[in-house]
Amino acid sequence: MDWLTIALLLLFGLLFVAAEVIFIPGTTIVGLVGLGLLIAGIWLSYRDLGTPLGHYMLLGSALVVGLLVYVGLRPRNLNKMALTSVNNTSVHDIRRPDVPAGTVGRTLSALRPAGTALFAEARREVVTRGEFLAAGTPIRVLGIEQNRIVVEQA
Structure with a gap:
């Protein structure tokens, strides 16, 4: 060569x-x-x-x-190639619930057994313990289990 x-x-x-x-x-x-x-x-x-x-x-x-x-x-x-921006945003954390047990609201949709409810001005997905509730029924929060808001008829 x-x-x-x-x-x-x-x-x-x-x-x-x-x-x-x-x-x-x-x-x-x-x-x-x-x-x-x-x-x-x-x-x-x-x-x-x-x-x-x-x-x-x-x-x-x-x-x-x-x-x-x-x-x-x-x-x-x-x-120049590294990710240097910091993400300071937050998400709604279920460990700090904004709908505590005992809060009263009403259903927006029929709960069969899951559906949508209105608490003050906040719409939330809720679930009953198995019973069916019609739309417009007054409800009360029993508690939060895992990531679900459990309600009953008030």
Whole structure:
């Protein structure tokens, strides 16, 4: 092999490693292809150009790859790809019920045994213990079991 082929192998190997570290981290395949090209180029430089030039190619490639990894793994570069926003929203938590036991309301739909009820201005899905209630029936909350509001006729 001539020196141009070895130089191209090393150049493309370094480009692939640079693309893996800086531009598209986490893909692994691009980095492995780059590493394979670097290993082939260094091995061919030892075989065809001799030991002293092989040492120079190995040292130069190691320095450039080290520099690429250093530049690619700096916090400023990692923050471009990291999720840095914080989600401060909340959801209605059943452990802090807004419809406590004993609250009185009325059914909006027939409860067979589940349906919709109105407590003050809040619409909630409720369930009875098995009885059927018509729409407009006054109800009272017995309690909250798991994630269901259990009611009975008031």
